[in-house]
Structures are given as C-alpha cells and as structure tokens.
Amino acid sequence: MPPDAPPLLEVAEVAAGYRRLQVLxxxxxxxxxxxxxxxxxxxxxxKTTLLKAIMRLVDIWAGRVAFAGEDITRLRTDQRVxxxxxxxxxxxxxPGLSIEENILIGAQFLSWESARKRIDELYAIFPALAERRRxxxxxxxxxxxxxxxxxxxxxxxxxxxxxxxxxxGLSPRFVKxxxxxxxQFRQQRLALxxxxxxxxxxxxxxxxxxxxxxxxxxxxxxxxxQQNDVLRRAYFGLH
Amino acid sequence: MSPDxxxxxxxxGLVKRFGGFRALDVLSFNMRAGEILGLVGPNxxxxxxxxxxxxxxxxxxxxxxxxxxxxxxxxxxxxxVHAGINRTFQVPRPFLTLTVRENVEIARAYGRNRNGAAxxxxxxxxxxxxAHAEQPASALNSAHQKMLDLARALATGPRLLLIDELxxxxxxxxxxxxxxxxxxxxxxxxxxxVVEHLMxxxxxxxxxxxxxxxxxxxFEGRLADAARNPQxxxxxxxxxxxx
Numbered sequence: 318m319p320p321d322a323p324p325l326l327e328v329a330e331v332a333a334g335y336r337r338l339q340v341l342x343x344x345x346x347x348x349x350x351x352x353x354x355x356x357x358x359x360x361x362x363x364k365t366t367l368l369k370a371i372m373r374l375v376d377i378w379a380g381r382v383a384f385a386g387e388d389i390t391r392l393r394t395d396q397r398v399x400x401x402x403x404x405x406x407x408x409x410x411x412p413g414l415s416i417e418e419n420i421l422i423g424a425q426f427l428s429w430e431s432a433r434k435r436i437d438e439l440y441a442i443f444p445a446l447a448e449r450r451r452x453x454x455x456x457x458x459x460x461x462x463x464x465x466x467x468x469x470x471x472x473x474x475x476x477x478x479x480x481x482x483x484x485x486g487l488s489p490r491f492v493k494x495x496x497x498x499x500x501q502f503r504q505q506r507l508a509l510x511x512x513x514x515x516x517x518x519x520x521x522x523x524x525x526x527x528x529x530x531x532x533x534x535x536x537x538x539x540x541x542x543q544q545n546d547v548l549r550r551a552y553f554g555l556h
Numbered sequence: 557m558s559p560d561x562x563x564x565x566x567x568x569g570l571v572k573r574f575g576g577f578r579a580l581d582v583l584s585f586n587m588r589a590g591e592i593l594g595l596v597g598p599n600x601x602x603x604x605x606x607x608x609x610x611x612x613x614x615x616x617x618x619x620x621x622x623x624x625x626x627x628x629x630x631x632x633x634x635x636x637v638h639a640g641i642n643r644t645f646q647v648p649r650p651f652l653t654l655t656v657r658e659n660v661e662i663a664r665a666y667g668r669n670r671n672g673a674a675x676x677x678x679x680x681x682x683x684x685x686x687a688h689a690e691q692p693a694s695a696l697n698s699a700h701q702k703m704l705d706l707a708r709a710l711a712t713g714p715r716l717l718l719i720d721e722l723x724x725x726x727x728x729x730x731x732x733x734x735x736x737x738x739x740x741x742x743x744x745x746x747x748x749x750v751v752e753h754l755m756x757x758x759x760x761x762x763x764x765x766x767x768x769x770x771x772x773x774x775f776e777g778r779l780a781d782a783a784r785n786p787q788x789x790x791x792x793x794x795x796x797x798x799x
Contacts (some may be wrong), residue, residue, distance in 0.1 A: 357727075358727075359727050359729070359730065360697050360698065360699035360700070360725070360726065360727065360730060361697045361699070361700075365697075445599070445600065456574070457600065458599055458600040458604060459599075459604065459646045459647070459721070460599030460600065460753070461599045461600045463599075464599065482724075482725050485721075485724035485725045486599070486646065486721055486724050486753065487599060487753060488596075488597070488598045488599050488753050488792055488794075489753060489755055489792065489793045489794055490598065490791070490792055490793055490794030491598070491599060491794075492753075492794075493794040493795075494794065514725060514726060514727045514728070515754075516728075551727075551728070551729060552727065552728060
C-alpha cells in the first residue's frame, strides 16, 4: 500500500469520557485498508473508551473520526456498523438465542445467500460452534461465548473489526486459531484494531500504539517497540 | 499416610450433568494446604463447572468431595464459605452502588471469618485497591473489579480458594504483581485452585497442573511435561507451528 494513501479510519484529536471524568485527551490514530493495529496499555489507560468512542458507544467530546474519507463523528453506532465497522466487546451475544441465531444477527446486513456462505466459512474455523449450533448461547462456557462473539463479529464481513481483548478466556490453542483466522480474513480485505494484553497478537500487528493515561505514547512498528527497553519491560514482561 | 500428608481437599469421581451433557465425567484429584494447583484445558472442558460444584453453586450428580476430612458435597455455598472455601468469578458481580470498602466489609461480616477481624484496610492495600476504597464499585475498571472480587473472597478467611480466570485481561506488569500475591497467599497456608489460560502465569505460580478435556482429567503433573504430551498439545496448547 502506498504510504500516502488516505487512511481507512482516521481518529484526530479525540477527547471523550464519562460525565465529568475525561478519559481520552486528544488521541490521534490511523488505520489503513487491510492494516492491523494493536493497541496496548495498562488497565485504566482508556483502551476500551477509545474503542467505544470509535463506535460512538461513548460520546465524543471533541475531535473528529473519519471512515473511508467520510466524517462519521456525528453518526450513530448502527450507521457506523452499516458502513463496515464492527465492534467485538469483552462480552457479547444473546444468551437466550441459539448459536446460529447469534451469528445470523452478525450477518443481518448481508443477503441470505452471502450470510449462509459466510456462516459455513465460520463453522469451518470454529467447529466447536458448528457442533452445537442449535444450543442456546447461554449454555456455552465463558470462553466458548467469546468464540461466538468473534464469529458473530466476523459474520457481517466488516471492513474494520474493532476488538476488545479477544484473547481473554481463550485456551492457548484457540488463541492461535483465532490469530490464524484473522490473518486469513485480512487477505480478503479486513483491517483490524485490537486492544490486547496478549503479546501473541503482535504477530498480526503491522503497527502498535500504546495508550497511557488517555494519551498516545508510542506509535510505530512492532520491531521499533521491541528495541525500546522501557516499552519492552512494560509490555513483554512475563511472556 | 501421616496426618500431615492428609489432603485438604479430596475430590473423588465427581460427575455433573446438564441434561444429556456430562460437564464433569468422573473427575478425581487431591489438594494439600498451601498448594497452588493449576486447572487448565480447552474452552468448555468443565473447569468452571468444577469450581461451581466444589463451591456449592451446583449440586454434584455423583462422586464425593471431602474438605478437611468432612464430606461437603451436599453443602450449600454459604455453608462452604463458613467451612473455609471461597471462590472468585470470571465475571465479578460486586454491589455496584456500594463502595469498594463496603463490598469487602459485607464479605467479612457475612463470612464469619474465624481468624477474627480481617483488616479490610490492609487487605485493600495489598491488592492495590486502597486508592479506590471510598469509590463505588461501579467506578472500577475490569482489572480492579477482579481484585475486588479476590478481596471479598479473602475477607471471609478461606483455607481453600478457587480462582476462575483472575489473570485474563491483565498486562505483564499486573500479572507479575498478581502472581506474587497468589504465591504469598499459598505461603500463608491457603490452598489455591487456579483456572487460567495464560501458561506463562500458570508456569510461574504452580508446581502441578491438571489438564481437563470433556469433563475428564487427561494429564496430571508439571506444566513442562504437559507441553510434551501429544494429547495435551492436540486439544489444548495447539501446535506451535499452527499459527
């Protein structure tokens, strides 16, 4: 991709928070077509708030968000989803509906045939969900529900998938499978913004941003981060 | 076996069914006081169900659970807390409108802590919650909510603590602190059953793990040996070259 291509997602000088508590202080972040960006930062740094601001699940106090060249700062969440930005939160899914019904909700903006084809693709990646497709989502274990959240998010064929802690609660084998699946979908045209603590996800990352106290600290390629002693100690400690 | 070697917890042939699904399928293991035992396995293999049965949230459909020599398989959760068993949850549910301190004080009062008045202030400090003591629990981020859940369980003075995915979502620096805290608890004599997916964390805190699959134990021993066991690699760890 030419470096001067306009970004798919452009976050400029964004401030956001809850009531009187300001969490984000002028955040800038860009993601290009098919690019994968990992957002790192300690708990409480504002990672979830930034993802929610991009989806407008929290109000943006100041700044601008653009997607595919269009200013979407004032668009509602559902309008953003229709434009191709899908959000996977730490907890998602409707417990009373079946696994398949949950995935179909994720595919609601596709034609019936495309949705069917997509679901079959997803079942091939997530056989544990295929086996129990008629079971209520509420009967799944915590980790399996997480798998369902990932399948549901991918079902809508998004251009940008925004994921909050996709690995938490997943077995090591499944983390590897999810990373493999996301890499596959990137071949199609998927861009990723992932807030993660699991450094295995850096295998997917073209670039990394670190967020600290609501401000972007470091941004750049993973290799540059690994060469920085302070960042390496803070983010690669135990693994 | 000398009395000192008698297990704190003995789980023998435990079975739990949900309709036709056997979530626990004849599971047996023992734990000693002061031991940290890792319980790991694929998603949906029965780890949380095991904690739910031992902590009295679910009644077992078969098998026996003995704690300090007493059969406790039919005890309700509150009686188990009074007997010295408590747990944390994957998704903590504190009283959101109460302060952090009040949440822990309720647990201490309710738990009838036999070790006398647990010092709530010291407990909050040791879990990095002192700065948040007077805030409502709703103001805590997810990592701090997990620490509050741990504080509530500890305030009841457990001798067996069941921990369900405490480390998920913590960064490496936070993991180091929590690992240190759990080892300190074990040194004080508390037995810890730890369900976790982060193998670096499990490696740091445990001497012994049990790997579950489909409600059964498929491996018991050291993590380093589990990593060489073909079945454990197949169902749980995954091939290093796969991703």
